[in-house]
Amino acid sequence: MTRDIAVVAFAQTDVLRTTDELSEVEMLMPVLHSVLDRTGLKTADIGFTCSGSSDYLAGRAFSFTLALDGVGAWPPISESHVETDGAWALYEAWTKLLTGDADTALVYSYGKSSPGSLRDVLTRQLDPYYVAPLWPDSVALAALQAQALIDAGATDESALAAIGARSRQDATANPHAQLSGPVRQGDYLVRPLRTGDCPPIGDGAAAVILAAGQRARELCERPAWIRGIDHRIEAHALGVRDLTDSPSTRLAAEKAGAFERPVDTAELHAPFSAQEVVLRRALELGDDVRVNPSGGALAANPMMAAGLVRIGEAAARIHRGASDRALAHATSGPCLQQNLVAVLEGEPR
Amino acid sequence: MSEVLKAPLVVEFPFTRSLGPVQSAFLTGLRERVVLGVRTSDGRTLVPPVEYDPVTADELHDLAEVAPTGTVTTWAWNHAPRRGQPLTTPFAWVLVRLDGADTALLHALDAPGPDAVRTGMRVRIRWAPERTGAVTDIACFEPYDGGPAPLTGRTDGHAGPVTGIVAAARLDYTYSPGRAQSAYIAGLADRRTLGERCPSCRKVYVPPRGACPTCGVPTADQVEVGPRGTVTTFCIVNIKAKNLDIEVPYVYAHIALDGAGLALHGRIGGIPYDQVRMGLRVEPVWTQDARYPDHYRPTGEPDAEYDTYKELL
Ligand SMILES: [Zn+2]
Secondary structure (H helix, E strand, O other): OOOEEEEEOOOOOOOOOOOOOOHHHHHHHHHHHHHHHOOOOHHHHHHOEEOOOOOOHHHHOOOOHHHHHOOOOOOOOOOOEEEOOHHHHHHHHHHHOOOOOOOOOEEEEEOOOOOHHHHHHHHHHHOOOOOHOOOOOHHHHHHHHHHHHHHHHOHHHHHHHHHHHHHHHHHOOOOOOOOOOOOOOOOOEEOOOHHHHOOOEEEHHHHHHHHEEEHHHHEEEEEEEEEEEEEEEOOOHHOOOOOOOOOHHHHHHHHHOOOOOOOOEEEOOOOOOOOHHHHHHOOOOOOOOOEEOOOHHHHOOOOHHHHHHHHHHHHHHHHHOOOEEEEEEEEEEEEEEEEEEEEEEEOOO | OOOOOEEEEEEEEEEEEEOOHHHHHHHHHHHHHOOOEOOOOOOOOOOOOEEEEOOOEEEEEEEEEEEOOOOOOOOOEOOOOOOOOOOOOOEEEEEEEOOOOOOOEEEOOOOOOOOOOOOOOOEEEOOOOOOOHHHHHHEEEEOOOOOOOOOOOOOOOOOOOOEEEEEEEEEEEEEEHHHHHHHHHHHOOOOEEEEEEOOOOOOOEEHHHHHHEEOOEEEOOOEEEEEEEEEEEEEOOOOOOOOOOOOOEEEEEEEEEEOOOOOOEEOOOOOOOOHHHOEEEEEEOOOOOOOOEEEEEOOOOOOOOOOHHHHHH
């Protein structure tokens, strides 16, 4: 296993509260064209395609097969799909490239949350025997985690508000963000979380192109080399876990090599303000690390794409020389249940 | 451009799930107002119980009773209960470690307000009056001032164990088919069939989905196709579908409407089922107020030459 693989292009849509006028494939197509254009590649040049999405969001069965229309799946292509965030699709594509079966991969993901009620929809990913029958929504579960952190003395409500405010301030430099600039911290949604501690609900899509070795150098001036990726999961029963910690993130980071040398940037997928506190602790990020310069998930959290966007944002910073070594994190499930960490590096300039 | 359509869409499913021995014991216990946990090899008691140790992955089966009283380990105040949640009045979500357990159970706590709730507070189970063997047999928790309640001493031998649950779910959506399909549906209201031409390969897609699956580019150039078309292939349906008022056998066919770059499908009528053939020329038959053709019937024209539709099979 000696192949070097890099993110060579990244594109994302503006994240919007509703995109009624667009079908999923219509929302997705512009970003597919955008990443292909950036590399000069055509669909036929791509060795492997992998996507992430969930039919539950829009309530449309087999929507990922329809989304393939935007890729151009004729003549037949080598394709796969994961029913979760596109960061995990990128992981699958990375392993595919490692095997040598392909030299390039297109990874995309999308989510339209606007047709349904996201807080209700997300209860369907919970344990169906003991938890889902109670319909605890995503905000409620995140609020339990936030209170546990407050009780542990790891944060307080004003510190949480500051995380939201910083994220939206940083998002003023991100034209794709859904919320940016000063946003009212608002009332409690589920105490102790206020509106400002919670992510906006939005529709969006993202796409990335990976390439191996010399091919990456041909396609990108400064490839974002993936030095390691790993993903880990915690026990599904919330009451078994210490919600103030994220051992799965720490282990994934360790396996991805994140602790070998300091990173200068971290794109963390922390949809709720308190989760950034958990992740910073688990990843041992110092104050000198630039966290979520894009604004992060508190500024735009398109389900199934927000994790891939973290990898894309980290890579784009390396592409343009704003970072030399960046950490990207993606999460899925309640209270940071599943976590993926990637370490990206640019070559010395 | 015509307006984008929207309609309510309800997705509802009553998943029937079977229980393993551990989950069955726990839910049967709740029905009998007994709370059971499961012991791990290192002596912890997990409540709610699981079949495999989350740390060692060992299979677990050693049931142990715990008290219906416990301590809140974390909480969140829910001032606006949502559909399906345990209480309809404002309540606290809580993780509760029951006396005798080492892990916590998620449920609702009935309390007058957030000021009455804190981590570390003592609570006890309020049982649902009607219990069926489900986690909702615990109606909620309520504040409780005291030590561990006594155990019943029962861990098995319940008559008629619960072996399954029905996990009912309902999700409400507002469905929108997007721009391209809205235009198609709006066209059908005028009994016109509208496709979209790919700017690259020039194929006309019907129904259009806004993208050419061959070229992966947006389609936008609207084209009216049909109304007549050619049967490209077909099958004979011999089994009556539930709630479908069509006599069997009948013919279901792929029909390439004139001008379309691919075939759509429809039922063929007005001709005995065993006389339908590839190349048969057909036209749509609309019934009163229908939003799409009821079926297609022969036009009486000579059959189309194979070469004219062989790319559309
Ligand atoms: Zn085309």
